[in-house]
Amino acid sequence: MSDAIKIRGLTKSYNGKIVLNSLDLTVKTGTVFGLLGANGAGKSTTIECILGTKRFDSGKVFLLGQDSKKRRRNLFQKIGVQFQEGDYQPEIKVSELCEETSCLYQNPSDWKILCRQFGIGDKMKQSVKNLSGGERQRLFIVLALIPNPELVFLDELTTGLDAKARRGVWKALAALKQQGLTIFLTSHFMDEVETLCDEICILNQGNAVFYGTVEGAKQKCGCDKFEDAYLMLSDEEADAE
Amino acid sequence: MKSFFTLLKNETKLNVRDMNMVLFAVIMPLVVLVILGFVYGSKPSFDGASYTFMEQSFGAVCAISMCAGGLMGLPLLVSDYRERKILKRFRVTPITPALLLGVELTIYILYCALSLLTLSVVAMLFWKVKIYGYFWAFIGSWLLTMLSTLSIGMMVGGLAKNSKQAGVIASILYFPMLVFSGTTLPIEVMPKIMQKITSLFPLTQGITLMKNTFLGLGTENYIIPIMVMLGVTVVCTGIAVRCFKWE
Numbered sequence: 001m002s003d004a005i006k007i008r009g010l011t012k013s014y015n016g017k018i019v020l021n022s023l024d025l026t027v028k029t030g031t032v033f034g035l036l037g038a039n040g041a042g043k044s045t046t047i048e049c050i051l052g053t054k055r056f057d058s059g060k061v062f063l064l065g066q067d068s069k070k071r072r073r074n075l076f077q078k079i080g081v082q083f084q085e086g087d088y089q090p091e092i093k094v095s096e097l098c099e100e101t102s103c104l105y106q107n108p109s110d111w112k113i114l115c116r117q118f119g120i121g122d123k124m125k126q127s128v129k130n131l132s133g134g135e136r137q138r139l140f141i142v143l144a145l146i147p148n149p150e151l152v153f154l155d156e157l158t159t160g161l162d163a164k165a166r167r168g169v170w171k172a173l174a175a176l177k178q179q180g181l182t183i184f185l186t187s188h189f190m191d192e193v194e195t196l197c198d199e200i201c202i203l204n205q206g207n208a209v210f211y212g213t214v215e216g217a218k219q220k221c222g223c224d225k226f227e228d229a230y231l232m233l234s235d236e237e238a239d240a241e
Numbered sequence: 242m243k244s245f246f247t248l249l250k251n252e253t254k255l256n257v258r259d260m261n262m263v264l265f266a267v268i269m270p271l272v273v274l275v276i277l278g279f280v281y282g283s284k285p286s287f288d289g290a291s292y293t294f295m296e297q298s299f300g301a302v303c304a305i306s307m308c309a310g311g312l313m314g315l316p317l318l319v320s321d322y323r324e325r326k327i328l329k330r331f332r333v334t335p336i337t338p339a340l341l342l343g344v345e346l347t348i349y350i351l352y353c354a355l356s357l358l359t360l361s362v363v364a365m366l367f368w369k370v371k372i373y374g375y376f377w378a379f380i381g382s383w384l385l386t387m388l389s390t391l392s393i394g395m396m397v398g399g400l401a402k403n404s405k406q407a408g409v410i411a412s413i414l415y416f417p418m419l420v421f422s423g424t425t426l427p428i429e430v431m432p433k434i435m436q437k438i439t440s441l442f443p444l445t446q447g448i449t450l451m452k453n454t455f456l457g458l459g460t461e462n463y464i465i466p467i468m469v470m471l472g473v474t475v476v477c478t479g480i481a482v483r484c485f486k487w488e
Contacts, residue, residue, distance in 0.1 A: 073335045081333040087325045096251045103247035
C-alpha cells in the first residue's frame with residue numbers, strides 16, 4: 001500500500017517559539033488518520049503546513065507521492081480541503097458556491113448528490129449566510145468532497161453538528177473510505193475518532209506524544225475508554241512540567 | 242475555459258447583487274451625463290466651436306465607470322476576499338491567481354462596457370451627440386484607458402495587506418482622479434494651474450486621448466499618452482499577478 005501523506009521532520013516556529021517540533025507522519029492510502037490535541041496544540045498549523053498555506057521552517061511533505069511544494073495546481077486536482085473557519089462570499093447561494101467550486105476540477109463529483117447525501121439537498125437555493133451552523137459545516141464538507149478527491153483534509157469536521165447529523169457524516173465518510181478515499185481529520189470528539197480513525201497522532205505543544213492506533217493508546221494507558229487515554233496522553237507533558 | 246465562464250457567471254451575479262457597482266459604475270455616470278445635458282444642452286463647446294460641450298465631455302463621462310471599478314470596486318473586492326479567507330480556500334484548489342484576477346477584471350470591463358453603451362444611447366437620443374473622429378480610434382483609446390485604470394486597481398488589490406489598507410489607497414486614488422482628472426468636472430472649466438497639475442494623472446492622459454479621438458482632433462501627440470497607459474497596464478498587471486498574496 002502506498003502512502004497518501006508522508007511528512008518528515010516538519011518544524012515550524014513563530015517568533016522563536018516552536019509550534020511544531022520535527023513531526024513525522026505517514027498516512028496510508030485508503031485509511032482515516034486523526035490528528036488530535038488540545039486547542040493550540042498545533043493541529044491546524046500542521047494542516048496548513050501540509051497544504052502549503054503556511055510556510056514551514058524545515059522538513060519535507062509529500063502528498064500522493066509528490067513534493068507538496070511542486071506542481072500544486074496538478075496536485076490539488078486530487079485533494080479536497082475543509083478549513084476550520086471556512087468563509088464564503090457575502091450573498092452567495094449554496095448552489096453558486098458548489099458550482100464555483102466544482103468548475104475548478106477536471107472530474108468533479110455531482111454536488112447535488114453530495115448535498116442530498118449530507119442532508120442539505122433542500123437548501124441549495126438558500127444564501128449560505130442563512131444556513132444554520134450545522135448546515136454550513138456540512139456544506140463545507142461537501143465542498144471538500146466536490147473535487148472527487150483521493151485525499152481529503154477535514155479540520156474539526158463535525159463541530160457544531162447535532163448527534164444525528166454527526167452519525168450521518170460518519171456514515172458518508174465510511175462509505176467514501178470504502179471507495180479508497182484517504183481522510184486526514186482533526187476532531188475534539190473521541191467517539192468520532194474511535195469510530196472513524198485507523199491511526200491517530202496526539203499533539204501536545206507541537207510534539208507528537210502518541211502515534212498509533214486507538215487500541216494502542218488504550219493499552220498504553222491501561223484505560224478502557226479512549227477518552228481517558230487521550231486525556232492522559234495529551235496532558236502528559238503538561239503534568240510533567 | 243469552462244472554469245473561467247462558470248466563475249464569471251457566478252461572480253457577476255454576486256457583484257450585481259451587491260449593487261454598489263451598478264450604482265457607481267452605471268447609474269452615476271448616467272446622472273452626470275444628464276446633469277451636463279440639462280446645463281449645457283446642445284451649446285457649442287466655445288464660441289465658434291464645431292462641436293458641443295457635451296461632445297467634448299463624452300469621453301470624460303465614460304471614464305467615471307473606469308474610476309469606480311478600477312480604483313474602488315476591484316481593489317476592495319480582492320482585498321475583501323483575502324481578508325475573508327476566500328482566497329485561502331481558493332489557494333488549495335487548482336485555480337491560478339491569473340484566472341481569478343482575470344475573472345474579476347472581466348466583471349469590471351463588463352460594467353464599463355455597459356456604461357459606455359447606456360451613455361452613448363442617452364447622449365445620442367436626447368442631445369444628438371455624435372462622434373467626429375474615428376470610431377475605432379475612440380474605442381481603442383477607451384479600451385486602453387479602461388485597462389490601465391483597472392490594472393492599477395488589480396495591483397492595489399493584489400498587494401494591500403487588508404481591506405482597510407486597500408480602502409485607504411483606493412480613496413487616495415479614486416477621489417482626486419474622479420474630481421480633478423476631468424471625469425466629473427470638465428478639465429476645460431478648471432483654472433489653468435489646476436489643468437497643469439491634473440495632467441500628471443494617468444487617467445487625465447486617457448481622457449484627453451478619448452476626447453481627441455472622439456472629436457477628431459488629430460493634431461495632438463498620441464504617442465505619449467498611449468505609451469504611458471500601455472506602460473501602466475503592463476507594469477501593474479505584471480506586479481498584480483507576480484506578487485499576488487493569497488493571505
